[in-house]
Amino acid sequence: MRYLSIIILIALGAGLAQAADPVYRAKNEYPVLDQIEKARDAWQARRDSIRAAVDQRYEDEAEAKEDARQELRVDWSKVKSPKNPDQFQQVWHLPPTPQYYTGTCWAFCSVSYMEAEAKRLSGQEVKLSEMWVVYWEYVEKCRAYLESFGHTPLAQGSQDHGTLEVFRKYGAVPRDQYAGLKWEHGMHDHTPLMKELKGFLDWVLASGTWEREQNMTYVRAILDKHLGTPPAEVRFEGRVYTPKAFLSDVLGLDMDDYVGCVSRMNEPFHTRVLLDVTDNWRRKDDYLNLPLSEFYAVIKDAVRNGYSVSIGGDNSEAYVASSASPTAPRAMTTACTSSATRSWGGRTGS
Secondary structure (H helix, E strand, C coil): CHHHHHHHHHHHHHHHHHHHCCCCCCCCCCHHHHHHHHHHHHHHHHHHHHHHHHHHHHHHHHHHHHHCCCCCCCCHHHCCCCCCHHHCCCCCCCCCEECCECCCHHHHHHHHHHHHHHHHHHCCCCCECHHHHHHHHHHHHHHHHHHCCCCCCCCCCCCCHHHHHHHHHHCCCEHHHCCCCCCCCCCCECHHHHHHHHHHHHHHHHHCCCCHHHHHHHHHHHHHHHHCCCCCCEEECCEEECHHHHHHHHCCCCHHHEEEEECCCCCCCCCEECCCCCCCCCCCCCEEECCHHHHHHHHHHHHHCCCCCCCECCCCEEEEECCECCCCCCCECCCCCCCCCCCCCCCEEC
């Protein structure tokens, strides 16, 4: 029996040694994995093709814009300007509000104007939230950034029409119900917010992770972290409103009542034109282009009739109510947006 066991072990050992000997054979084929790789490459090629086309379009537009660039120069030394706000005729407005360390002057000045319009139209004196506007403007800008493969300017700047567009889509809320401020020192500082937001979207560009809605969920998380989550309802004088109902039913504001005006020498007057500046990231092309004398007359007429008026930003943009004047072709009779006190003190708005 012992000898039989030894023989069996020897036989098994020989078999194992023979099985372990290396042999050459054809490489394993995995058709399913090959199919997945081809599908992945085709998907990436389609994405690359779309992005290349978008890149080329923006490059062509930039070259055309540079070729057509013109500059206007004014001799300001001969202009006699007021030295302080006391030299202005005063109209109703809420106290000026600092924008502190933000680039959102457009929101502060245009929200100030809409507060004055609410006072005029409904009699309501309500301090509105600038950061509500800024929050949703960042949402819309990030969405456009993703859709344009990074060609939409991702910065804090915008135009006064940004407030109109946000009000139209999302409504409005009082500031005491959304301050958009999470710093303990109580002053706005959007530097960390923009650093994190740009860092994330730069990663999206580099990695090709273009699932827009998933990316927008993360964008909202960043905004919530720095500005707070915007409210879904407004509580005002014992009643509850949606932000859109608050805008129309309480404030009495209709965003369709306002028209953007510019004065551009490189476009035909009395036509709708594109305000071709970086902050007009929506590329709105419905600005009414007026000769400078008419543009200035609109402002003076508004001031003389008691509207809270100023020019917004350095791009010569204004907004006016859309009721037609019986005395001037295509001229507007009422208010231009932006803050009456914005220009005093640099980083402030009303």
